[in-house]
Structures are given as structure tokens and as C-alpha cells.
Amino acid sequence: MAGKFELYEDKAGEYRFRLKAGNGEIILASEGYVQKASAENGVASVKTNAPNDDRYERKETKSGGHMFNLKASNGQVIGTSESYTTASARDNGIESVKRNAPEARVEDLT
Numbered sequence: 001m002a003g004k005f006e007l008y009e010d011k012a013g014e015y016r017f018r019l020k021a022g023n024g025e026i027i028l029a030s031e032g033y034v035q036k037a038s039a040e041n042g043v044a045s046v047k048t049n050a051p052n053d054d055r056y057e058r059k060e061t062k063s064g065g066h067m068f069n070l071k072a073s074n075g076q077v078i079g080t081s082e083s084y085t086t087a088s089a090r091d092n093g094i095e096s097v098k099r100n101a102p103e104a105r106v107e108d109l110t
Contacts, residue, residue, distance in 0.1 A: 002103065006107050015036045029079065056070055058091075
């Protein structure tokens with residue numbers, strides 16, 4: 001099963017998206033957007049930027065975990081990963097985003 005984006009409205013009334021791998025695991029999540037169109041633009045930006053390794057900011061969490069941000073060409077964060085226990089697992093997450101995002105369909109749950 002291929003990856004997919006889910007576009008949804010959160011409890012605060014903001015629009016968000018998440019990228020799920022083929023196994024249903026969330027591999028990238030967005031910030032909240034006031035406008036649905038802004039969230040849709042975020043999905044398009046992830047699709048465009050995901051294949052470019054230079055767009056990934058690899059970070060260590062305060063608790064010693066590992067995570068990443070995907071950034072647009074202007075440096076703005078467009079998606080954030082979960083926390084991983086190892087750098088290797090985080091890097092596998094990045095590779096999953098690279099594989100899944102460009103061709104992922106969008107499921108509108110709003």
C-alpha cells in the first residue's frame with residue numbers, strides 16, 4: 001500500500017495534515033493552519049521538498065531521542081517527525097518520507 005496524506009481539522013479548528021506510510025504509521029505531521037488552503041499548500045510543499053536531502057534538519061531531543069524537520073526552500077518547517085530512539089531509526093523515517101511523499105494521494109477528512 002502506498003503512502004497517503006490525511007488532511008483534517010483538529011479540536012481547535014485548525015487544519016493539519018499528516019503523512020502516513022503504507023503500513024499506516026505517521027511519518028510526518030504539520031503545524032496547524034487557520035485556512036484549509038494553507039494546509040493544502042503545505043502538502044504540495046512536502047511533495048516538492050521531500051526528495052531533497054538538504055531540506056531535512058536532523059535533531060536530537062532534550063530526552064536524547066532523535067527527530068527531524070522537513071523545511072521548505074525558504075527555511076520554514078513544513079513537517080515534523082515523531083521522536084525516534086536511535087539516529088538510524090530517524091534516518092529510516094527520512095527515507096520513508098522521501099519514498100512516500102512525492103506520489104502520495106491526499107485523503108480529505110474535513
